[in-house]
Amino acid sequence: MTAAPNGRLERALFLQLTAKPSGSPISGLMVVQALRELGAQVHAIFAQDGSMRADYEDAGCTTEILPHGQWLAGGPKHRRLRRWLRDWQAARKMVRRIDQLRPQLVYVNTLTGFAGALAAKWRKIPCIWHIRELFDDVGGEMHDPWPGGRWAVRRLLERLATRIVVISEAVRENVLGNSCREKTVLIPNAVDDQFFDVTISQAEARRLLGLPLDRPIIGVPGTLRPVKGQDFFLRAMPGVVAHMPQVLAVLTGDGDANYRRSLEHFIEEAKLQNHVRFLGTVTNMPAFYRACDVICIPSRSESFGRAAVEAMAVGTPVVATRVGGLAEIIRHRTTGFLVSYGCQEEMGAALIQVLNNHETSKATAINARTCALRRFSSETHRRLIKAILRKLR
Numbered sequence: 001m002t003a004a005p006n007g008r009l010e011r012a013l014f015l016q017l018t019a020k021p022s023g024s025p026i027s028g029l030m031v032v033q034a035l036r037e038l039g040a041q042v043h044a045i046f047a048q049d050g051s052m053r054a055d056y057e058d059a060g061c062t063t064e065i066l067p068h069g070q071w072l073a074g075g076p077k078h079r080r081l082r083r084w085l086r087d088w089q090a091a092r093k094m095v096r097r098i099d100q101l102r103p104q105l106v107y108v109n110t111l112t113g114f115a116g117a118l119a120a121k122w123r124k125i126p127c128i129w130h131i132r133e134l135f136d137d138v139g140g141e142m143h144d145p146w147p148g149g150r151w152a153v154r155r156l157l158e159r160l161a162t163r164i165v166v167i168s169e170a171v172r173e174n175v176l177g178n179s180c181r182e183k184t185v186l187i188p189n190a191v192d193d194q195f196f197d198v199t200i201s202q203a204e205a206r207r208l209l210g211l212p213l214d215r216p217i218i219g220v221p222g223t224l225r226p227v228k229g230q231d232f233f234l235r236a237m238p239g240v241v242a243h244m245p246q247v248l249a250v251l252t253g254d255g256d257a258n259y260r261r262s263l264e265h266f267i268e269e270a271k272l273q274n275h276v277r278f279l280g281t282v283t284n285m286p287a288f289y290r291a292c293d294v295i296c297i298p299s300r301s302e303s304f305g306r307a308a309v310e311a312m313a314v315g316t317p318v319v320a321t322r323v324g325g326l327a328e329i330i331r332h333r334t335t336g337f338l339v340s341y342g343c344q345e346e347m348g349a350a351l352i353q354v355l356n357n358h359e360t361s362k363a364t365a366i367n368a369r370t371c372a373l374r375r376f377s378s379e380t381h382r383r384l385i386k387a388i389l390r391k392l393r
Contacts, residue, residue, distance in 0.1 A: 009389060012040045013063070013103040015094075015116035017069045018052030022223075023306050024132055027167075028109040029055055030378055031130065034385040035107070036060050042320075043101050045094075047113060066093060067347070069113025072153075074143040081146060087115045093391050094119030105392070107115045111142065111153070111175065117160040126392050129161040132189075132303055134324060139301025141227060143273045154179040163388055167277040167304045168325035187387060188329075189304045190381030194372065195313035198286045205291035208284065215248045216355050221294030221307040222299070224255030224263070227296035229321065231259075232342060234266055234276065236298075239348035241275050244355060250276055250292070252282045289314035294354045294361070300341055302326045302332050308336065312368035315386070317361040 068090035135138025
């Protein structure tokens, strides 16, 4: 790293795909906080504007919008080729900004764009590339680019990144394979301190969210997308209802309108109208986790599993699918319960067990919270990020 005369990192350029609220910009903000704690002035470039841009500015960043990324979206080959060319053109614009801003480090917080990393290489500036995504062969939402495929992705990472950060072994294996091992470090995502500091009771949380006080509640957090597995969860619900007629499932988030309509159609066909409620966007997620008796993460694929850790931090038992990062976060029957994706009977049985056995669920929740404090606190995350940054000097 080209440091200032005093050896400090004074200026950093931070690349983020979107400023819309989601896991990546939330985690990115924690990276920015680590950079700021080291004394760096951070300029954040977003490809897409959104409400979290203000959060970055509140953290002391200057910000701008410069379209880039999406080279790993799907579609016909000619579209994939155009995305290659667009990110190459975006890299030329990034170079101009680098020349103006003169950062000592470029931090790229997504694999979905390579423009920032390429611009850093052209200007011989160290680049940290933080990878948070999975490819579609394991249920993720990234697609191999054309031309080049996965080989091209790994070749770019080898050539352009000074250091690579992955959020789980699942991401390392799927994206990197056996490449880049010597310069890759695993740093799990963290959750905000607010999830460890919930003090309201379950009854108070339910009143706040307008939920019934006298029914067992299963919470299903996440945007409404097929990869999040809400359809799988709903297929397991009739079995849960048969054992617990008063049970209520509450689903948070917005998303794909067509997907939501398909979920609503299934609810009607299965006669689950009195057992499922859509809450839309919930601004107070700590209260949501506290209001529920169990949190279900029924994902088809997860590069990490932030919602599971948030629930663990609050102290609510978690039932999740044994996929991707979720299988690394949760120790089955110790800090939560893991089930096979697609097995309705296994999912239903696990939810019933947690709802019926209060002693087991309480012990699991206590273990999970202890684990979350040790492994997934924002303080731990910032410490690990700062350790990488210091080694680059």
